[in-house]
Structure formats: structure tokens, C-alpha cells
Amino acid sequence: MVRCSDDTLYTGITNDLDKRIYDHNFSKIWAKYTKYRRPVTLVWYKRTVNKKTASKLEFKIKKVSKPQKEALIKK
Numbered sequence: 001m002v003r004c005s006d007d008t009l010y011t012g013i014t015n016d017l018d019k020r021i022y023d024h025n026f027s028k029i030w031a032k033y034t035k036y037r038r039p040v041t042l043v044w045y046k047r048t049v050n051k052k053t054a055s056k057l058e059f060k061i062k063k064v065s066k067p068q069k070e071a072l073i074k075k
Contacts, residue, residue: 004037
């Protein structure tokens with residue numbers, strides 16, 4: 001999960017975290033949402049065993065409120 005410059009939170013999955021953060025901050029072709037809210041900062045991540053598990057976790061996180069996401073970040 002990354003925090004955008006406007007204090008919103010963006011959740012996604014990747015198999016290369018460093019590259020993805022770099023892309024969110026500098027690439028012209030990645031996530032439209034973060035493109036206009038740069039810079040982004042990594043605030044939380046969790047390693048999973050496979051893409052299916054990561055996708056399920058991403059879906060769950062996207063469904064919760066911002067206060068719940070903030071609580072997850074603080075854990």
C-alpha cells in the first residue's frame with residue numbers, strides 16, 4: 001500500500017516491489033490513479049505465497065475504509 005501526495009492510499013500487487021514503487025513515481029505508463037498524486041511512499045506491504053493469495057488480500061484491503069487501512073499500517 002502506498003500513500004499518495006494527497007494523503008490517499010493506493011493498494012496493488014506486484015512481484016517486484018522496488019520496481020513498482022519506482023514506476024508509480026516516475027513511469028508514464030503505470031497506474032493512472034497514482035500518476036497525478038505523486039510522489040508516493042510505501043507504507044505497508046505483505047509477502048504472499050502466490051498471486052492468487054495476493055489478489056484475494058488486495059481485494060479485501062480495497063473494500064475496507066481508510067481508517068481501517070490506517071490501523072493496518074500502524075500494526
